[in-house]
Amino acid sequence: MAKAYDVIVVGGGHAGIEAALAASRLGCSVLLLTMNPDTLGMMSCNPAIGGLAKGQIVREIDALGGAMARNIDETGIQFRMLNTAKGPAVQSPRAQADKMAYAARMRRVIEEDPHINLAMDTVKGLIMEQGRAAGVRGSYEEFYRGRSVVITPGTFLRGRLHIGDRIFSGGRLGEHPADGLGEALKELGLPMGRLKTGTPARVDGKSLDYSRMEPQKGDDPPRPFSFRTERLSLEQVPCFKTHTREKTHDIIRKNLKLSALFSGNITGIGPRYCPSIEDKVKKFPDRDSHLIFVEPEGRYTTEMYLNGISSSLPAEIQEEFIHTIEGLEKARIVRYAYAVEYDYVAPYILRETLEVRDIPGLFLAGQINGTSGYEEAAAQGLMAGANAALGVLDKPPFILRRDEAYIGVLIDDLITKGADEPYRMFTSRAEYRLLLRSDNADRRLVPRAAEIGLVDKGFLDAVKEKYEKCENLVSILRKESLKTDHAEWKRFNGRKLFDLLKVREMDMETLLSLSALEGDWEGDVLESVAIEAKYDGYIARALADIRKFKKMEEMRLPSSFDYRGIKGLTSEAAEKLNRYRPSSVGMASRISGISPADISVLIVYFSRKEEP
């Protein structure tokens, strides 16, 4: 029999890649199984990484040693910071990717990894031994033995593609679905449902009239995603803005019943926050125009992605409405838009480690848990891969709390609230978003990652050094006062420099030029200190808030316990707690349908238990 791997990762998408790499960083032997090595790290939908809240996640992945940020730094073709009119906590980096380059480089990262073996196979089922996952069954090779298994099938789990009334089996257009695995998971008794997502048409750039669109350029200078990328040097390419018109909407409205979404062909629930153009036209009848970003699919292709108009209308209707759009009058469609429906597993069956509670050794990550987005998937992959490895190594699990990382928010939300629709991250989902910023992800997470070996000492030392410099600068700024003849600023003379940074119009550059401070600080140090000053006070309060609720988070609940045995709970609450198995009272309080009265019962019951 073939050798047993420590960790088997099924699926080579954004989740699978980070899972394999994380397990490898912890020293485990990894088998990465993909249906097709040529599609490793493929961006199935939009050609971009990051965005609001997602950009923060990418930085967190980077701070945990993940590959996504560095990969986009190497293969991005346009970099922008979003929400710059708002405060730093809600600003997020985003980059346009060269899709082919992104996937190609990612494949090299995987192939160069000494602990990862890459193999092509379509997994049909799980090997179970004494209730544990012990490997997978392939289509070409019957047995792959592994001490733990991470499953990351994306939209391939019994994937069905819809264009109008045409239905194709597949996870992406032109690719086979993973039907066997979907059925196998169902047979294991996992609670499964259907979700839906969609992707817009790609058109040939040669056929577009860019003079009728508004170009959108990258930031100058472009700022890297990764804390480990010093600077970016690239020639950035522009995107273009255009919009639908009344006529576009007329065509869509007239043909609504031909869309797979409304014909009854699709039963899965789609993402409310990333709606198809059919949805938008229907839900916002008084809007006569919707924005479209025309984004290049890469540097060496003329294909352009029409961000904002995903659809599952028949091909000829797509053609018709796209031609009503400014600049796209003569657009030639290369790939039609389609909707994809796929299986997911209700995530309440997962532990915070993303391990299936009742099947030790089996981990799930990415769209199978009901999320949407490359970043959300990659984050889960990293956490699942790390925890699969830690389990094999017999080490304590790696769990991030809601106040530590968006990744903590993401996983906690999934296992307490489930996913009734594809879950996308927003900054407003985080109670402590003033703390969870993209600029300080290294400070928050590198020490945690270094503790378990997810990042090396070099990275940790660099981060320590950076924040020592920050503290140094802060103490100088708190000591020194302003003394200037500058007409605009002299009214602030005598004020501490640190406090001056709190003035909204004041930035670090101006401050340094006004004061005669001696010193040479790197850009990221200056930025970090400026942000700390802007949020000074608010951060202290947020920390106090965390302490206030900590007790509830620390009141642990048993992992195997029959809640029906507690008299004060309603049977609904007991059943729900039996299903969700929250690890703390705080987590129980976030489960929908668990009332304050139920929480009181838990407090009374479990705080009593320890006393004689």
Next chain:
Amino acid sequence: MPVMKKVFDTIAAPLTVRGEAAVSLIRISGPDALSVVAEVFKTRSSLNKAPARKVILGDIVDGEGHCLDRALATLFRAPASYTGEDVVELSLHGSPLLTDLVMDRLQEKGARPAEPGEFTQRAFINGKLTLLEAESVADLISAKTPALLTKAAANLKGELDRKLLEFTRRMTDILAALNLALDFEEEFITETDREAVREQVGHLQEDIRREIRNARNAIREKNGLHVLILGPPNAGKSTLMNALLGHERVLVSDTPGTTRDYITEPFFFEGHALILIDTAGIRGEEADSLERLGISKSLSLVEKSDMIIYMAEAGSSSFEIPETVREAGVPVIPVASKWDAREESSAPPEPWLPLSALTGINMEKLKQRLSEEAGQLTETGGSGAVLLNRRQLDHLLRAGEHLEKAQEALILGTYEEVVSDFIRQAAEELEMLTGKRIMEEMLNHIFGRFCIGK
């Protein structure tokens, strides 16, 4: 936690005050309520099969089977009972000895004496009452005025929950508006309309301020309005106190400085619960040391009073109110006393009220003033629900502070995410107020202030 010794066991306690009376009522609640009672209370057919919410006649028996009383039992089956558990209420004849014996027997058979507030705590944790409804039970029982009674009853019926839920909803709306612009790229957003947000926050602040004022007045009424009778020695303060009370409560003499300490007495009057406080007279050098102690006490009472009747003898050289009293921030009714014994006939300067407690001159006028002031001090804007305790008020005050900071941040042009953070915290305070967010400490403190049998 002081409240519950063991969780969800069967508990029992007398609901009525100990003492000889027509009836004594004992409540038994918990999973074994019926079987425990069946050992003590014998009926013709099995208690277990008896219908709920019907009165059952039976015998109270002691350990040897001797009958101690003919009594009535009412059964409530879970969850249709006060606590949400199986409940039996036993009506005995009101003998303290009998009540003690029955309680002993119930304990022998496995019931535990209930802790203060434990029945109501169980009603809360079994989802029969919201936290605010549970708190209103204590308020209802301790209400000293009809107005407080109707307010506590409104709270008990969930009106306060509904009122606060509306505040929460408005905060959620504001948060949604702020976050829309933060969470979405150009597609959906128009920039945040800060003016509109400011206006919404402003309205919310106004409503919460009104609620805070009402709560302060209601709590003041609950504590009793402290009316301080103050003035120089021999101004007739004790005479006035006695006249108001209608009986000789305080020793009166012509010797100045007779009252050396202060004396409090409840005074129920036109629907208000007043607490009259007769004090030692305030004077300067000639007071002896004991008297001086009384004087300093009188002045320290000023801070804690809700209203002051300041008395000066008619014909006294100066009608002047001391600065400490004037600046106490509470209503002052200046009274020119002993008007019957005055020498000249000219009226005292405005706004001094000429009065004789002895003959009753202008006593009605004084009472009218008292009533007016009391009415204003306890005004709560109608008969609707109102916050009735310090815990509730503290959370609302903090919510108000967070909104104020949000408003400040909006005016200063601070980032939306900071504004949103303040509003989130205000909403969190409301959640703790209403018990939507419950923490261990709250469970202890809230039910700890109840009496046994509630």
